[in-house]
Amino acid sequence: MxxxxxxxxxxxxxxxxxxxxxxxxxxxxxxxxxxxxxxxxxxxxxxxxxxxxxxxxxxxxxxxxxxxxxxxxxxxxxxxxxxxxxxxxxxxxxxxxxxxxxxxxxxxxxxxxxxxxxxxxxxxxxxxxxxxxxxxxxxxxxxxxxxxxxxxxxxxxxxxxxxxxxxxxxxxxxxxxxxxxxxxxxxxHQNALAVPMTLYDRDGNTQSNTLSGRITILCHGLCMSHLSWQSTDGHGLGDAISQSQPDTTVLYLDYNTGRRISRSGHKLSHLLQNLVDDNPDISQIDLVGHSMGGLVSRSALFYAEQEHLDWIMRVGNLITLGSPHHGAVLERIGNHVQEIIAKLPFAGSLAKLGDMRSAGIIDLRHGSIRDADWKSLEGRSVLPQDFRHPASLPSGIKTYFAASALIETHYDSKMTSLLGDGLVSVASALGEDEDEHSLFVPDGHKAVFYGVSHMNLINSRRVRGQVVEWLLDNGRSDYAGRSRIYSYPKSLALVL
Incomplete structure (x- = not known):
């Protein structure tokens, strides 16, 4: 008809x-x-x-x-x-x-x-x-x-x-x-499923105890939760930190990873300020972030410095695991494909499916952690890579970057670096860039783990050991004078 x-x-x-x-x-x-x-x-x-x-x-x-x-x-x-x-x-x-x-x-x-x-x-x-x-x-x-x-x-x-x-x-x-x-x-839409930003203790309860001394906060990545740090064998990163440093309290951040990264950064900054105000005996705060969690941590530090919040004065170490400091390859590819589909007759409407993905995912395109990277735009996008605003690391905080590669041997090539852990390139995870966006972390504060995927960064025994070593050292050793750390699977190390 x-x-x-x-x-x-x-x-x-x-x-x-x-x-x-x-x-x-x-x-x-x-x-x-x-x-x-x-x-x-x-x-x-x-x-x-x-x-x-x-x-x-x-x-x-x-x-x-x-x-x-x-x-x-x-x-x-x-x-x-x-x-x-x-x-x-x-x-x-x-x-x-x-x-x-x-x-x-x-x-x-x-x-x-x-x-x-x-x-x-x-x-x-x-x-x-x-x-x-x-x-x-x-x-x-x-x-x-x-x-x-x-x-x-x-x-x-x-x-x-x-x-x-x-x-x-x-x-x-x-x-x-x-x-x-x-x-x-x-x-x-004020949906009841929207996850609020909350801190949990090691037992999975919302943080309400009085805190003192040193605390370490683990920040999960996209689509994950505070439960993601748990290990089936009871030897997760949080457990390893608690065992190696009995006087350190480990807390687990839970947050809505679909929000703008900069908004989550603002929220985390004020949450930590409230935490310090309520617990003035906290002597040191260490931040460990996986993937997006590392960007949210950086954003919180950036805005704490901008707003002169005093919780930042207690931060000792920042450790990121596979965080796309300069963007994630997968999101860039997805955006490029969406732009191509939008130009095809009868398929332009399908391209709008991509606009339904969260703003948090869109921010991963170039690793945007500042409001200025998106607030001036009319749509739910971000500024192109060449026009995004730099966000340097605060001074006085020991920063360590961990990257991983799917291949199991040290093979230096552009393809290896681009492929990285399957989602984030090695260069992006290490904060390396050719212009003002480079984060200038010393080589001795960087580690590359071969044979580890993006998701396994939080469960890898080798990664876990390196994070514990950095936290135990707590800035006493001169890592800046050392060369970059390369870690290989145990079986391959024996062969070599």
């Missing part, structure tokens, strides 16, 4: 000025609720325009107001009730997003062959027969989702008088994966 309709049959003439798209910071739910009430306004505009409207929203201001100031987003760990309420909302939004993409493809397939894929016809589409069908689907899904979420919210309020039931570890890890993929969207 659709194939026999003429182009004029597809649309209804209307006098509504579709060009006056709202520029206020109004989220998607408010827009669709308004359109559902007011039939004189089209329910859905072009997907490209809608994404631009969403990108124009100052998402991070919403994050600051809701998460940093404590309005709208809970600061308590996600519970069972939160889990089901968040899933209900997430499922609804997922269906709506898929409907948007399907409609965009359908619209392009119909209009482009007719030569009508232009602004005039795109503005008329929502009033046409096909556009109204898609609008009805969206309204129904939103209605079902909102009703389901309301029921779950009532249940949550009902059981709130009882002790909250924490999530099991398996679901906790799933929630952190969702945060890594779409964490900024979860915060924007």
């Amino acid at each position: 659709m194939n026999t309709m003429s182009s004029t049959d597809l649309f209804y003439n209307d006098s509504v000025n579709h060009g006056s798209a709202r520029s206020n910071a109004t989220d998607r739910h408010e827009l669709e609720a308004h359109f559902a009430r007011d039939t004189s306004v089209p329910l859905h505009s072009d997907l490209y325009e809608q994404i631009d409207q969403l990108e124009a929203i100052n998402v991070d201001e919403l994050v600051r107001l809701m998460a940093d100031d404590g309005n709208g987003i809970t600061t308590k760990p996600v519970t069972f009730a939160d889990f089901f309420e968040g899933l209900a909302q997430l499922a609804t939004m997922g269906v709506v997003e898929v409907t948007d993409i399907v409609e965009a493809i359908h619209r392009e397939v119909i209009l482009r062959p007719l030569g009508h894929f232009n602004e005039s016809y795109l503005n008329r589409w929502p009033r046409g027969f096909t556009g109204r069908i898609y609008g009805t689907i969206r309204q129904l899904m939103l209605m079902v989702g909102n009703n389901l979420a309301s029921v779950l919210r009532l249940y949550k309020n009902y059981v709130s008088q009882k002790p909250a039931q924490p999530l099991p570890d398996s679901l906790k890890k799933l929630v952190n994966v969702l945060n890594g993929v779409m964490g900024d969207h979860l915060v924007t």
Whole structure:
């Protein structure tokens, strides 16, 4: 039936000025609720325009107001009730997003062959027969989702008088994966699945004890959680630090890896300032970050220095494991592929799938840890590599970088360095660059571990031993005068 309709049959003439798209910071739910009430306004505009409207929203201001100031987003760990309420909302939004993409493809397939894929016809589409069908689907899904979420919210309020039931570890890890993929969207929509930044002790409880002396904070990477540091044999990095330094308290940071890295840096900086204010007997803070966790740690140090916060005066060591200080190859490849797809006829709408990935992932493209790298942009992107703002390391802090390579032997080549651990190149993990972005860490403070993948950096016995050695030394030895450390698998070392 659709194939026999003429182009004029597809649309209804209307006098509504579709060009006056709202520029206020109004989220998607408010827009669709308004359109559902007011039939004189089209329910859905072009997907490209809608994404631009969403990108124009100052998402991070919403994050600051809701998460940093404590309005709208809970600061308590996600519970069972939160889990089901968040899933209900997430499922609804997922269906709506898929409907948007399907409609965009359908619209392009119909209009482009007719030569009508232009602004005039795109503005008329929502009033046409096909556009109204898609609008009805969206309204129904939103209605079902909102009703389901309301029921779950009532249940949550009902059981709130009882002790909250924490999530099991398996679901906790799933929630952190969702945060890594779409964490900024979860915060924007006030989804209960949004993970708050929290410190945990070695027993998995939120930090509440009085602290003194030296503490070490382990910061996980993208899509991971504080549970990621646990080892099946009970010999994780945190355990090794505690055993080698009984007087050191090991804490585990949990945070939403889908947020802007600089926003997480701000949050961590203020969290550590509060920690020091509440525990004035803390004598030293050591930061150990894996992957994105290293960038968040650097961002926290950068902003603590900018804001003259005194917790930074207690930082002794910064150790990063496979952190993409100058960007991750995989995110760059993904962005390049997305740009190519966007230029193909009938596939441009599919390219917008890439815009759904979290801002945290986008920041990994060039290792952006400053607000200035994205705040001046209209969309959810970052400045090109050559225009990003440098963020030097604070003086007085001993810094150590660990990189890894999938190959098991020392083979010096551009391919080896580029491949790195499979996600991050060796040069990026070691903070090496040819211009002002180089972090200028002495060679003796760098280590390359061959035969170790990106994820295994947190479980490798060799990596664990090197981190413990650096922390035990605590800056007493002159590592700066030594050569770079190269570590090989034990079996290969015997052969050599």
